[in-house]
Amino acid sequence: MRPARIVLILVALVAGSLAAFLVTRGNRTPAPTAEVRTEVVQEAKTRILVARTPIGVGERLGIDRVEWQDWPEGALRPEYVTVSAMPDAPTQLTGAVARFEFFPGEPIREAKLVRTKQGYLSAVLAPGKRGVSVTVSAASSAGGFVVPNDHVDVLLTTSSAMGQRSEVILSNVRVLALGKRLGEMGASGGDETGSAPSPTPTTFDATTIATLELDPAQAETLVNASTRGQLSLTLRSVLDFNRADAGTARANQAVRLIRYGKEQSVMAGSTMSADATDTTNMPEISPALVAPEAPQVLPQ
Structure with a gap:
């Protein structure tokens, strides 16, 4: 047999084998892929008591001001009021006085409440403190922009043969109330009708009563000073609220x-x-x- 014919036969065999291989591979069914399923597992939840509406400082809780809300157990804190620990919490806490402001949706904590049937202001006072009131005007109180929970210095202005002089008699004391207003700007600092807080600051432009939170020695200093001259309030920065110079500026006994x-x-x-x-x-x-x-x- 001639070598050329042998070469043609070999080429034909190789081409046929390659064609058969390609046809066989094209008809092969692809292997099934594994199906991945994502299963969502719901986290265990419980129900806690939260504020339904804004609750200001000195205001009393009521059934219409709180509600139960689902809460993840992983985010539960020991001080929260749960439905398992206190199922009738809305009724039990009715009449409790808020010592701090609650915002809508904020969990109710008993550490921020005082259960008492007595007055409002006495529940807001810190232990050992006294509430002392003085008459102030907008001109003598930072233009009327002093609001409850602000901190102020108290100045005494007296007249003598040398003219008028002023001195700081109390430093960095907390304002508990102005007139009938308790608490901070917002729900507790809104108007007296209890409506929603105004987006603009609430100020006063006439004479009003400022109630300050003082210890007994400071209370004596303020009462004595009120008989000697005119009292004025100077507003402190919010960064000064926790400074150590709070109290009497001098030994004013x-x-x-x-x-x-x-x-x-x-x-x-x-x-x-x-x-x-x-x-x-x-x-x-x-x-x-x-x-x-x-x-x-x-x-x-």
Whole structure:
């Protein structure tokens, strides 16, 4: 057989084998792919008590102001009120006074409530504090922009032979209320009708009553100062609220000064007026003549 014919036969065999291979591969059924299924597992939930409407400082809770809401158990905190621990919580907490503001949807926590049937302001006061009220005007209170929960300095302005002078008698004290308003700007700082808070700040433009949160010594200082001159409030920055200088700016304790046989009540630590400090031809005052003002004891 001729070599050329042998080559043609080999080429034909190779071509036929290749064609058969391609045809067989084209008719092969593709292997099935594995189906991936994503199963969504719902996280366990419980129900907690939340505020349905804004609740301001000093306001009482009611059944219409709270509601139950589903809450993931993984995000549950021990202080939340749950339906399993207190199923009748809306009824049990009715009448409790809010010591801090609640926003809609915020979980109700008993640490922010006071269960009492007494007054509103006494529930807002911190332990050991006193609520002392003074008369102020917009001109003497940062243009009327002082609102409840702001911190202020209290200035005393007095008149003497040398003219008027002012001094800080209390520093960084908290404003509990202005007039009939309690709490912060917002739900508790809105108008007196209890309607939704206005988007503009609520100010006052006339004379009102400012109630300050003071300790007993500060309360005595403020009451004594109110008889000596005019009081003004200077507004502090919100960054100063937690500073350590809160309290009395000086040791302003009332003392009884006897001079020339006359008794005069002055504030210890404050600068005396010109006529009180004039030492010309004044005899030396014995320390025994300067003593703290004795408290008055009422008969039983």
